[in-house]
Amino acid sequence: MTSSIPAAATRTRTTRHPWLAMIPLLLGILIGALAISSVATALPAIRGDLVLSDSGALWLVDVYALSLAATLVVAARIGDAFGRKRIVLLGLAGFAVLNVVGGLAHDGLLLIVVRALLGVAEAFVVAGVVATIGAHYQARQRVLAYGLWTATFGAGSALGPVLGGIVTEGPGWRWLLLGSVPLAVVAGVLAIWLVDDSRSSRRPSWDVLSIVSSIVALGALVYALHEVLAAPVPAVIAGVVAAGALVFFIRRQRALREPLIDMRLFRVPGFSPAIVRIVASSGVSSASVLLVSLHLQDERGQSAAAAGIAILPQAVATALGGVLAPVLLRWLSSTALTVLALVVQGAGLVWLSAGVGPVAVPLVLVGAGFGIAATLAATTLFDVTSQDDAGQVGAIQEVGFALGGGLGIAVLGTIASIVGAAGFTIALVVAAGMVVAAALLPLTRRLPPAAIPVHEDR
Numbered sequence: 001m002t003s004s005i006p007a008a009a010t011r012t013r014t015t016r017h018p019w020l021a022m023i024p025l026l027l028g029i030l031i032g033a034l035a036i037s038s039v040a041t042a043l044p045a046i047r048g049d050l051v052l053s054d055s056g057a058l059w060l061v062d063v064y065a066l067s068l069a070a071t072l073v074v075a076a077r078i079g080d081a082f083g084r085k086r087i088v089l090l091g092l093a094g095f096a097v098l099n100v101v102g103g104l105a106h107d108g109l110l111l112i113v114v115r116a117l118l119g120v121a122e123a124f125v126v127a128g129v130v131a132t133i134g135a136h137y138q139a140r141q142r143v144l145a146y147g148l149w150t151a152t153f154g155a156g157s158a159l160g161p162v163l164g165g166i167v168t169e170g171p172g173w174r175w176l177l178l179g180s181v182p183l184a185v186v187a188g189v190l191a192i193w194l195v196d197d198s199r200s201s202r203r204p205s206w207d208v209l210s211i212v213s214s215i216v217a218l219g220a221l222v223y224a225l226h227e228v229l230a231a232p233v234p235a236v237i238a239g240v241v242a243a244g245a246l247v248f249f250i251r252r253q254r255a256l257r258e259p260l261i262d263m264r265l266f267r268v269p270g271f272s273p274a275i276v277r278i279v280a281s282s283g284v285s286s287a288s289v290l291l292v293s294l295h296l297q298d299e300r301g302q303s304a305a306a307a308g309i310a311i312l313p314q315a316v317a318t319a320l321g322g323v324l325a326p327v328l329l330r331w332l333s334s335t336a337l338t339v340l341a342l343v344v345q346g347a348g349l350v351w352l353s354a355g356v357g358p359v360a361v362p363l364v365l366v367g368a369g370f371g372i373a374a375t376l377a378a379t380t381l382f383d384v385t386s387q388d389d390a391g392q393v394g395a396i397q398e399v400g401f402a403l404g405g406g407l408g409i410a411v412l413g414t415i416a417s418i419v420g421a422a423g424f425t426i427a428l429v430v431a432a433g434m435v436v437a438a439a440l441l442p443l444t445r446r447l448p449p450a451a452i453p454v455h456e457d458r
Contacts, residue, residue, distance in 0.1 A: 018136065022145060023188035025129045026152045028092060031089040031183050032122040033156025033223040034176075036064060038164035039115075040170025042173040045265035049173070059112050062227075067119030068126070069402040070219035074211055075120075076395035077126040077260055080200035084128040084135070084391065088191055091124030096184040103178035130394030134382035135198040142382060143334075154371060158315030161308055165213045200388045210252050212262040217245035218399060225406030228414065256368050267386060273441040275381040277373060278400040280343060280438035283408025284349060285432040289314065290409055291416055292352060292359055295424050299355070313360045314367035321371020328372070338376045342439035345369025346432040353428035369435075374401075 039046070048055045079087040089383035099122060102114035129149070137145045167175050220242035228235040230398055253259035266272045289311055296307040321341070328337055348365025381393050411432050 011077075021132070021136070021195045022148060022294060024187045024194060025088070025132060027183065027187040027190070028088060028125040028129055029149060029152045030156045030251060031092075031095060031187065032158045033153045034163065034270055035118060035122065035180065037160025038167075038176050039064075042164040042168045042176055045168045046111070046120045047409075050058050050106070050111060052108040056108050057114065060108070060115055060222075063112055064119040064122075065402065065406075066219055066222050067116045068123045069222040069399060070215045071120050071123040072127055072398050072402075073218065073261060073395045074213045075123045076131060077211075078124075079128050080342045080391035083193065083197045084131045085197035085198045087124040087439070088128035088195065089188055090186045091121045091126075091128065092182075092188040092191065093119035094118075094124070096181045096188070099177040099184070100365075103174045103181075108454035119227060123366065126137040126398055127391065127395055130398060131390040132195065132198060132231050134390035134394055135387045136196060140326055140329065141381045143329060143375065146321040146378045147325045147371075150325075150371050150375045150378075151319040154315050154367075158312055158319070177269045198387070198390070198392060207252070207260060207361060210256070213245045213249040213252065213329055214260060217242050219248050220245065222255070222406055225403065225410040228410040234392040257445045261396070262389070265389065265392065265396070268384050270380055270384045273438075274377040274384075275396065276441060277338065277342065277405035277438045279407065280434050281345060281370050281373045281377070282401045282404035284345065284412070284435050285314070285318070285366060286405035286409070287408035287412035287431055288349060288352065288363070288366050289351060290413060291424055291427055292363065292398075295355065295415075296359070300422070310359055311363065314363040317364040317367030317397060318371040321368040322375045323371075324368075325372045325375040334376050334380065338373050338380075339371045339375070339439045341372035342435050343369075345373065346436040346439070349428045349432035349435065353425045353432070355424055416430075 034434055034447075043057055043061065043187050046052065046060065052060060075087060075091075098118050102111055102118070105111045105114060133142065133145045133149065156232055164176060167173065167179070192448035220238040224235045224239035227238070250263060253263045254259055268277070293307045296302040296310055311415070325337070332340065344365050346369075348367075348369060349361040351365065352359060364410055378397050382390065385393050408431070412427045416427040416432060419426050421440060
C-alpha cells in the first residue's frame with residue numbers, strides 16, 4: 001500500500017512579517033561563513049602564538065568543515081523531532097560559549113577541539129536554517145530566501161579572509177573568535193522573537209547504527225577529499241572506510257521502517273539531478289578559487305594578498321547571483337535558468353583555462369553561474385518534496401555542498417598537480433565539462449508533493 005507525503009509539517013505561526021525571520025537566520029549563516037574563511041589569513045599568527053605543527057595547523061583549518069559535514073544529518077533529525085528553531089538556538093548558544101573558550105585558549109590542541117565543536121554547533125544552525133526556509137517559504141518566496149542564503153554565505157566567504165587579516169594585524173586573531181560572541185547572542189535573541197518553529201509530523205528515527213554509520217561515512221569521506229593531496233595514504237584509507245560505512249548506511253535505511261534518511265527521496269523526479277548539479281557547481285567553484293590562486297602566484301608572480309584580491313570578484317558575483325535568481329525567473333523558467341547558469345559557469349571556466357589576461361570577468365561568470373544554479377537547485381529539492389521532509393532534504397543539500405567542494409578540490413587539484421605545465425588548463429577544461437554535463441542531465445517533470453509516493457508499508 002502506498003501513501004502520499006503529508007501536505008504540511010507541524011509548525012507554529014506568528015503574525016509578524018515572515019521575512020523578518022530571515023534576519024537571525026542569515027546572521028547565523030554569516031557567522032559560520034566568517035568562521036570558515038577568516039582562519040585562512042589568521043593561521044600564520046595563530047600558528048606562531050600556539051606553536052602548532054604543520055599537521056596541527058592543517059587540522060585547525062579542516063576540522064571545522066569535517067565536523068560540520070559529519071553531524072549535519074543527525075542535527076537535521078534532531079530538528080525534525082524537537083523543533084528546527086530550537087536547534088538553531090542551540091547552535092548559536094554553542095557558538096557563543098565555544099568562541100569565548102577558543103578566544104581565551106593558550107593551547108593549540110584545545111583550539112582544535114573548540115573548532116571541531118564549533119563545526120558541530122554550525123551544523124545545528126545550518127540544518128535548522130535550511131529546513132526552516134524549506135518549511136516556511138513557498139514558490140518564488142523560497143527562491144528569494146535561498147538566494148539570500150547563497151548571497152550571505154558568498155559575502156561571508158569573501159569578507160572572511162579580509163576580516164581575518166585586518167583583525168589579526170590589529171587587535172589580534174583572538175578577536176576573530178571573541179567578536180563572534182555578540183553576533184551569536186544577537187542572532188539568538190532575534191531568533192527567539194522572530195522565527196516560527198516547525199518540526200516533522202512523522203515519528204523520528206533514532207536508530208543508533210544509522211546515526212553512527214552516517215557520522216563515520218560523512219566524516220571519513222570529507223577527510224579523504226580534503227587530505228587526498230597532502231596525505232594520500234591516510235586519505236585512501238579514510239575513503240575505503242567511508243565507502244564501507246556509506247554502503248552499510250544505505251542498506252540499513254532501506255531495511256528500516258522509519259529510516260534516518262529516506263533513500264527513496266532520490267527517486268523523486270527532479271531530486272537527484274538537483275543534487276548532482278549542487279555537487280558539480282559547488283565543486284568546480286571551490287576548485288577554481290584554488291587553481292586560480294596558485295596560477296596567479298606560481299605563474300604570474302603575484303603575492304598571496306594580490307591573488308586574494310584578484311579572486312574577490314568570484315565571491316561577489318556568487319552573492320549577486322543568489323539575489324538575482326528570483327528576479328530572472330520573471331523571464332525564464334527555473335529549469336531553463338538553471339541550465340543557462342551552469343553553461344555560463346562552464347564558459348567562465350573555459351575562459352580561465354586559457355591562462356592569459358585579467359581573470360576578473362571569467363571569475364564573475366563562474367561565481368554568478370554558481371550563485372544562480374545553487375539557489376535554484378536547492379529550491380528544487382524542496383519544491384519536489386514536502387515540508388515534513390524539510391529536515392532530511394536540508395541535510396542532504398548541505399552535504400551535497402560540502403562534498404562538492406571537497407570533491408572538486410581533490411579531483412581537479414590532483415589533475416592540475418600530476419599533469420604538469422598544462423595541468424591548470426586541463427583541470428579547468430575538465431571542470432567545465434563536469435558542470436556542462438550536469439546542466440544536460442535528463443530533465444524530468446516535477447510532480448506536486450502530494451502526488452509523490454515516497455512512504456510505503458514495508
